[in-house]
Amino acid sequence: MGSLIHAVTLDKDKCKGCTNCIKHCPTEAIRVRDGKAKIIDERCIDCGECIRICPHHAKTAITDSLEEIKKFRYPVAIPAPSLYGQFKGNVSVDKIISGLYGLGFFKVWEVARGAEIVSKVTERYLKEHDLPKPVISSACPTVMRLIRIRYPELVDHILPVDSPMEVAAYMVKEELAAEGYAREDIGVFFISPCAAKFTIVKNPLGKEKSNVDGVLAISDIYGPLLEKIKEEKMNKVLQKSTSAGIGWAISGGESRLIKDRRHISVDGLTNVTRVLEDAMMGKLKEVDFIEALACSGGCVGGPLTVENPFMAKERISKLSEGITGELPQVSAELADGFVYDKPITPQNVLRLDEDMVKAIKKMGEIEEITEDLPGLDCGACGAPTCRALAEDIVRGKADELDCIIKLRENVSGLAERMVDLAKKMPPSMNQYEKRER
Amino acid sequence: MTEGKSEITPIELFFEIERGDFVRAGEASSKIKKKLLRLGFTGSTIRCAAIATYEAEMNIVIHSLGGSLKVKIYPEKVVLVAKDEGPGIPDVALAMKEGFSTAPEQVREMGFGAGMGLPNMRNCADEFEIESREDVGTTVTMVLYKGG
Numbered sequence A: 001m002g003s004l005i006h007a008v009t010l011d012k013d014k015c016k017g018c019t020n021c022i023k024h025c026p027t028e029a030i031r032v033r034d035g036k037a038k039i040i041d042e043r044c045i046d047c048g049e050c051i052r053i054c055p056h057h058a059k060t061a062i063t064d065s066l067e068e069i070k071k072f073r074y075p076v077a078i079p080a081p082s083l084y085g086q087f088k089g090n091v092s093v094d095k096i097i098s099g100l101y102g103l104g105f106f107k108v109w110e111v112a113r114g115a116e117i118v119s120k121v122t123e124r125y126l127k128e129h130d131l132p133k134p135v136i137s138s139a140c141p142t143v144m145r146l147i148r149i150r151y152p153e154l155v156d157h158i159l160p161v162d163s164p165m166e167v168a169a170y171m172v173k174e175e176l177a178a179e180g181y182a183r184e185d186i187g188v189f190f191i192s193p194c195a196a197k198f199t200i201v202k203n204p205l206g207k208e209k210s211n212v213d214g215v216l217a218i219s220d221i222y223g224p225l226l227e228k229i230k231e232e233k234m235n236k237v238l239q240k241s242t243s244a245g246i247g248w249a250i251s252g253g254e255s256r257l258i259k260d261r262r263h264i265s266v267d268g269l270t271n272v273t274r275v276l277e278d279a280m281m282g283k284l285k286e287v288d289f290i291e292a293l294a295c296s297g298g299c300v301g302g303p304l305t306v307e308n309p310f311m312a313k314e315r316i317s318k319l320s321e322g323i324t325g326e327l328p329q330v331s332a333e334l335a336d337g338f339v340y341d342k343p344i345t346p347q348n349v350l351r352l353d354e355d356m357v358k359a360i361k362k363m364g365e366i367e368e369i370t371e372d373l374p375g376l377d378c379g380a381c382g383a384p385t386c387r388a389l390a391e392d393i394v395r396g397k398a399d400e401l402d403c404i405i406k407l408r409e410n411v412s413g414l415a416e417r418m419v420d421l422a423k424k425m426p427p428s429m430n431q432y433e434k435r436e437r
Numbered sequence B: 001m002t003e004g005k006s007e008i009t010p011i012e013l014f015f016e017i018e019r020g021d022f023v024r025a026g027e028a029s030s031k032i033k034k035k036l037l038r039l040g041f042t043g044s045t046i047r048c049a050a051i052a053t054y055e056a057e058m059n060i061v062i063h064s065l066g067g068s069l070k071v072k073i074y075p076e077k078v079v080l081v082a083k084d085e086g087p088g089i090p091d092v093a094l095a096m097k098e099g100f101s102t103a104p105e106q107v108r109e110m111g112f113g114a115g116m117g118l119p120n121m122r123n124c125a126d127e128f129e130i131e132s133r134e135d136v137g138t139t140v141t142m143v144l145y146k147g148g
């Protein structure tokens, strides 16, 4: 598997070592050690839950800085449709796009248009292939990671089609190359609501290399972009996307474009987990397609957004009302190019031991230790639950005395023994003591 | 003292299943699956274990008076035993037919009773055995081999 690069990280200086994050991490990927939180990289799915919950803002996502765009002669912005829901008042899509030009981009190519292409490719793929039901959308990288580590039996349900971001990046590079610009001078930057997108650009799904050269957080460019939008006087028509593509920013936006099939859309990790559990047990056979987004409300609720997701959702709903215009024509050749070259594989990072016999033994030990722990799930040991501590102990990563209750039992046992020991004096001294009295 | 393989104690799980308890149905399946994942079982075994235990749970919930599910996990295999206290299946061969179901109307309205439970269990398990006696009960035993 190699080392896993991923976006969500800790700012050590800000971390107070409280246990808020360990309790909220859906994959139990955080521990507190030596007074600081520590993310277990191979378990992190970049959902951003800890970024949202940390009261000290010690959790951040690695993304690129706006400075990076200067490294390319022709920097291109590909904004996620969720960006359009981030502004108060009547800020049109055209204004937002011209604001991006104002920030120094040479070209802006909307990911919403990529989404429209993906919808077409999906329609075609579902017609021509018989994937096991329900087919699961591959648009959300957090959900993809969740499936790969926790639902290996569902990997072949995943729709092996590139994300709107990848498609947009590819399209704009091709367009510019056709116009005669040198490929090495083109740098494509995704304007992202999402931490996991950074990770997936570094470790792409289904292909060797991503077409995206950098990922900028909406929250990072928001201030400068707002300035540019305010300065902008001209009112040129720049928007090329339609309501169909923009709708992808909210939950339901992808699945509503899937015609004549039964589909459900689910958002928020807890809900996604529930649906995946059902799919795993074979309960969802009558569903053809599942759109599953890790963030509440969809990408408008992404951890790198600025605006309250409910307001953002309301704006996107307005922008995507109805489905105006036709989806773009996509040639068969182009469509096939957006299908994964590599199969999606499970990533079993949870296994206790490579050797099944040892794994079984370890699981037995975990049960025993769990039985013996107080069952408070208090988190003071730095693990989210008593069971998680038991597992850490068996994995050799923690000690039973990390449990403060256990420590206290041990200390009081020790104190009793000390009292006992103190009473046991050498006979000679005993007599001396007696005489004193 | 050591007898080779018998030295490791298999992981054992036991779940009581009550008649008519639709709310908790699926819990056993979900828990078993989590264990298998941590033990390093792969996709196909996990898929079958999850589906087969869910179907077995549902059959006990819907068709029986109540029963239990017992799971034993060995390094090379998973053994699932679903057992109930009756009423038993009068014609097992018929019950095994795809699409055959005696599920009552209100259960079908809830989306159950497609008559595919037993056939699906048999199809995905490496070994499948069903034993049923009227008024006594039904026992379904399934063995899944690792990577099988």
Ligand SMILES: Nc1ncnc2c1ncn2[C@@H]1O[C@H](COP(=O)(O)OP(=O)(O)O)[C@@H](O)[C@H]1O
Binding pocket: B055, B059, B060, B062, B063, B064, B084, B086, B087, B088, B089, B095, B096, B100, B101, B102, B103, B112, B113, B114, B115, B116, B117, B118, B119, B138
């Ligand atoms: N544990 C059981 N006790 C009694 N009858 C059962 C049991 N399991 C299955 N059956 C009978 O076998 C039939 C077929 O079962 P199954 O294939 O699971 O389909 P379904 O549960 O959808 O009806 C059931 O309708 C029922 O009549």
Ligand code: SF4
Binding pocket: A046, A047, A139, A140, A141, A142, A143, A193, A194, A195, A196, A197, A293, A294, A295, A298, A299, A300, A301, A302, A303
């Ligand atoms: S819902 Fe959207 S923003 Fe959130 S993790 Fe998934 S792709 Fe990223």
Ligand SMILES: [Mg+2]
Binding pocket: B055, B058, B059, B113, B115, B116, B117, B118
């Ligand atoms: Mg059944």
